[in-house]
Amino acid sequence: xAAFLGAEELNLTRTLIPKLMVxxxxxxQANQVQASEAMEVFDELMxxxxxxxxxxxxxxxxxxxxxxANTTLEDxxxxxxxxxxxxxxxxKGKAILKQKLLxxxxxxxxxxxxxxxxxxxxxxxxxxxxPDEIEDELEAHxxxxxxxxxxxxxxxxxxxxxxxxxxxxxxxxxxxxxNPYHRKAGLMCLAVLAEGCADHIRQKHLPAMxxxxxxxxxxxxxxxRNAALFALGQFSEHLQxxxxxxxxELMPLLLNYLSGIDSRRGGHVTKAYYALENFVxxxxxxxxxxxxxLMERMLTSLTCAESIRIKExxxxxxxxxxxxxxxxxxxxxxxxxxxxxxxxVNTCEEVRSLQIQSLETLGxxxxxxxxxxxxxxxxxxxxxxxxxxxxxxxxxxxxxxxGLFASLSTVSPASLAPHLPTITTLMMMSLKSTEGVxxxxxxxxxPFLLLDDDDVDDxxxxxxxxxxxxxxxxxxxxxxxxxxxxxxxxxxxxxxALGEISFHSxxxxxxxxxxxxxxxxxxxDFPHENVRKxxxxxxxQFCRTLHKVxxxxxxxxxxxxxxxxxxxxxxxxxxxxxxxRDRQVVMSVLETMNEMLKDCxxxxxxxxxxxxxxxxxxxxxxxxxxxxxxxxxxxxxxxQAEFDSMLQEYAGEGIPLLALAAGPQEFxxxxxxxxxxxxxxxxxxxxxxxxxxSIGTIAETLQALGGVAMGTGGMAESxxxxxxxxxxxxxxxxxxxxxxxxxxxxNSVFAVGALVEASGEALTLDYPALLGxxxxxxxxxxxxxxxxxxxxxxxxxxxxxxxxxxxEQVFPVLLRHLPLKEDLEENTTVYxxxxxxxxxxxxxxxxxxRQVLNIFSEVLGTEQIKTDxxxxxxxxxxxxxxxxxxxxxxxxxSLPADRAATLTAALSxxx
Numbered sequence: 067x068a069a070f071l072g073a074e075e076l077n078l079t080r081t082l083i084p085k086l087m088v089x090x091x092x093x094x095q096a097n098q099v100q101a102s103e104a105m106e107v108f109d110e111l112m113x114x115x116x117x118x119x120x121x122x123x124x125x126x127x128x129x130x131x132x133x134x135a136n137t138t139l140e141d142x143x144x145x146x147x148x149x150x151x152x153x154x155x156x157x158k159g160k161a162i163l164k165q166k167l168l169x170x171x172x173x174x175x176x177x178x179x180x181x182x183x184x185x186x187x188x189x190x191x192x193x194x195x196x197p198d199e200i201e202d203e204l205e206a207h208x209x210x211x212x213x214x215x216x217x218x219x220x221x222x223x224x225x226x227x228x229x230x231x232x233x234x235x236x237x238x239x240x241x242x243x244x245n246p247y248h249r250k251a252g253l254m255c256l257a258v259l260a261e262g263c264a265d266h267i268r269q270k271h272l273p274a275m276x277x278x279x280x281x282x283x284x285x286x287x288x289x290x291r292n293a294a295l296f297a298l299g300q301f302s303e304h305l306q307x308x309x310x311x312x313x314x315e316l317m318p319l320l321l322n323y324l325s326g327i328d329s330r331r332g333g334h335v336t337k338a339y340y341a342l343e344n345f346v347x348x349x350x351x352x353x354x355x356x357x358x359x360l361m362e363r364m365l366t367s368l369t370c371a372e373s374i375r376i377k378e379x380x381x382x383x384x385x386x387x388x389x390x391x392x393x394x395x396x397x398x399x400x401x402x403x404x405x406x407x408x409x410x411v412n413t414c415e416e417v418r419s420l421q422i423q424s425l426e427t428l429g430x431x432x433x434x435x436x437x438x439x440x441x442x443x444x445x446x447x448x449x450x451x452x453x454x455x456x457x458x459x460x461x462x463x464x465x466x467x468x469g470l471f472a473s474l475s476t477v478s479p480a481s482l483a484p485h486l487p488t489i490t491t492l493m494m495m496s497l498k499s500t501e502g503v504x505x506x507x508x509x510x511x512x513p514f515l516l517l518d519d520d521d522v523d524d525x526x527x528x529x530x531x532x533x534x535x536x537x538x539x540x541x542x543x544x545x546x547x548x549x550x551x552x553x554x555x556x557x558x559x560x561x562x563a564l565g566e567i568s569f570h571s572x573x574x575x576x577x578x579x580x581x582x583x584x585x586x587x588x589x590x591d592f593p594h595e596n597v598r599k600x601x602x603x604x605x606x607q608f609c610r611t612l613h614k615v616x617x618x619x620x621x622x623x624x625x626x627x628x629x630x631x632x633x634x635x636x637x638x639x640x641x642x643x644x645x646x647r648d649r650q651v652v653m654s655v656l657e658t659m660n661e662m663l664k665d666c667x668x669x670x671x672x673x674x675x676x677x678x679x680x681x682x683x684x685x686x687x688x689x690x691x692x693x694x695x696x697x698x699x700x701x702x703x704x705x706q707a708e709f710d711s712m713l714q715e716y717a718g719e720g721i722p723l724l725a726l727a728a729g730p731q732e733f734x735x736x737x738x739x740x741x742x743x744x745x746x747x748x749x750x751x752x753x754x755x756x757x758x759x760s761i762g763t764i765a766e767t768l769q770a771l772g773g774v775a776m777g778t779g780g781m782a783e784s785x786x787x788x789x790x791x792x793x794x795x796x797x798x799x800x801x802x803x804x805x806x807x808x809x810x811x812x813n814s815v816f817a818v819g820a821l822v823e824a825s826g827e828a829l830t831l832d833y834p835a836l837l838g839x840x841x842x843x844x845x846x847x848x849x850x851x852x853x854x855x856x857x858x859x860x861x862x863x864x865x866x867x868x869x870x871x872x873x874e875q876v877f878p879v880l881l882r883h884l885p886l887k888e889d890l891e892e893n894t895t896v897y898x899x900x901x902x903x904x905x906x907x908x909x910x911x912x913x914x915x916r917q918v919l920n921i922f923s924e925v926l927g928t929e930q931i932k933t934d935x936x937x938x939x940x941x942x943x944x945x946x947x948x949x950x951x952x953x954x955x956x957x958x959x960s961l962p963a964d965r966a967a968t969l970t971a972a973l974s975x976x977x
Contacts, residue, residue: 133147256300385426561597740767
């Protein structure tokens with residue numbers, strides 16, 4: 067009924083909320099199961115008619131807390147109360163702060179999380195069940211589990227500083243307690259903060275929190291050790307790359323822990339592998355010292371372990387190790403492949419989970435080990451995947467074969483091409499399928515119930531309810547449908563795989579793109595958010611595919627096909643940004659739209675009005691007007707939740723892409739509209755994240771405007787546009803150069819350089835002041851990225867206006883800080899300037915020839931520089947060899963052998 071209330075009914079319903087809470091309290095005394103079901107009315111009202119709840123937020127929170135805190139009630143009704151509270155925080159987080167409801171919420175949650183289980187029992191997550199029962203046990207829903215989820219929701223939707231101020235004293239007290247369940251609660255708190263408060267933890271708490279976890283791994287209580295492993299896994303997942311810096315401390319600890327546990331105790335081993343996997347996955351080359359030990363353990367488990375669960379965990383860990391090690395895994399590749407093949411040809415039901423994990427790891431290996439190594443196996447892997455799809459009816463196995471096909475498309479699209487009719491048919495069948503759907507009939511025998519669907523929120527993680535739209539006569543007794551998670555995952559992975567396969571297959575996918583698009587498009591309003599995200603992403607991949615095909619074969623037919631697709635996809639994206647309630651879905655849409663703008667460029671906005679529509683959508687996000695943003699405001703200078711900032715960052719990333727696609731003249735009025743919104747976030751009172759985002763976005767937009775002009779020969783046009791904003795921008799950017807935060811300083815220096823470049827001669831009079839600021843910065847700066855950006859800014863100033871730069875003083879400073887250390891993207895700028903200096907001020911360059919050649923010897927033939935930049939340096943080197951052969955020979959002979967060899971190879975054309 068809630069979804070159909072009009073304005074008059076809303077006012078009447080609003081007055082019923084207090085009475086409803088009283089009625090449910092009475093119902094709890096009579097029948098807690100029915101009371102729990104009746105509480106679903108709050109979910110419906112919050113989802114469809116939030117204004118009814120808003121005047122009663124405080125009362126609803128107190129109502130939920132009172133039920134959650136009552137240990138005499140059954141778990142189901144306490145869980146339902148916590149679930150309602152979590153949903154309310156998700157939708158009205160700012161109201162929780164404004165009405166000072168955070169302290170009472172935490173005061174109730176902590177005792178719930180800290181409670182010991184009944185005597186002689188354990189919490190479900192601490193049990194050591196039989197391996198095949200582990201996941202079922204870990205998914206048990208308890209008040210303790212949901213209390214942690216509420217804190218997770220607080221972390222996602224409240225400013226980190228405000229949450230930490232209230233939560234830290236409770237967490238610290240819990241971690242110091244003699245009661246192991248209190249210590250466990252403290253660690254669980256740390257774990258669930260990792261996602262929503264990642265930036266805050268990185269900046270202020272990471273070393274101290276890691277120390278707590280490391281210490282807890284040696285705790286006397288297994289309960290505490292389990293929680294420490296979970297927390298470490300969460301930190302490893304959400305705090306990359308910062309946590310990888312601690313690999314020397316954490317890897318020996320994890321390896322030692324893993325070697326000392328009883329592999330027969332499945333639940334405990336699962337947590338240990340979870341922490342290890344999440345940590346190693348992003349280590350990169352830092353994994354290499356530990357690779358022999360890791361792989362010896364994993365391969366031993368594959369060949370010797372009796373438990374299928376241990377083998378499954380080891381196969382999964384090998385995938386994580388491969389993500390980090392990439393080509394360094396080659397010595398272990400063959401035995402790994404041999405084991406995986408053995409599992410994949412075994413169709414026994416009891417090894418199904420191992421088989422599914424083997425498919426996933428095979429896909430990871432295809433992406434990481436290298437094309438040359440994996441391509442010879444591609445045909446066999448395609449056939450293996452098709453055989454499994456034909457012989458085994460399992461949604462998890464099907465989705466993993468789809469993932470394998472997607473991985474194979476990245477290394478050997480030709481191996482998929484002959485099988486695309488079969489592969490696309492299988493995936494479209496998964497999208498169309500109603501398998502796993504269960505109808506829920508209404509029960510007229512319980513007329514007091516306000517709703518009779520299964521829960522649509524997190525309380526029932528095994529299903530998602532879909533509204534019924536069909537023949538009313540046939541479906542009059544159907545309250546809704548639920549879909550099992552496995553079938554939801556299958557649809558999600560089918561969308562992802564179709565998008566990726568289409569992009570990598572290119573023109574070979576054209577015969578199937580229309581039918582696949584039609585089925586994927588239907589999924590963009592699917593009830594489950596993960597399927598919606600995957601559908602939006604695949605729609606973007608299809609557009610990028612058609613753009614790539616058109617670029618390779620620029621016929622009018624191909625261009626028309628691209629624009630037909632764009633005309634369907636962009637309206638769907640813009641509607642989602644405006645109306646979608648799930649913030650993660652909107653972030654995914656914005657990210658995919660940015661990828662499309664990056665690939666399709668001007669074609670993406672060629673349709674009249676589309677540039678205006680996209681800019682309006684971005685502006686709405688920056689002004690917090692989208693449906694997924696809480697309508698209330700903290701105030702201009704107040705902090706916001708990190709995920710709210712992240713949403714705005716995704717939107718902001720589209721601004722320079724639109725500038726690049728539209729060009730200076732067309733984009734100028736839109737940039738003028740964005741500028742006040744961005745500058746408002748650059749104030750010193752704003753958070754570091756906001757300051758960095760705003761200045762970074764301005765910098766990249768300026769660079770895009772200048773880049774378009776250089777690419778089209780329209781530097782005068784760009785300078786005319788950008789110079790209009792220079793007087794407003796320069797003081798803000800110079801303030802950022804003096805900022806205490808490294809990232810803000812780095813972005814600000816980059817922005818100054820981009821402004822100088824895009825403005826032409828408009829800032830000539832400001833050169834002395836700019837050079838003075840950079841000189842002062844260089845003398846005291848310790849951050850390598852900032853110094854790299856100073857070098858790039860000086861290079862841009864030199865190239866743009868050589869007469870205004872005292873190169874005799876600037877050039878030696880530039881050389882002292884080369885090669886660049888961190889921001890290698892700026893190598894093109896810096897070395898193009900060096901080549902420019904050689905052409906304009908050759909005697910000065912020759913005066914410093916030893917330094918110049920030393921720098922050349924460090925970067926030539928490396929991945930630090932792009933091919934075009936290397937060619938530029940080679941041309942300079944060849945010219946030096948012709949004009950100054952004796953000086954060159956003398957310097958080369960004095961260099962270390964490896965550097966001399968590099969220059970010799972460069973001069974002989976052998977690089």
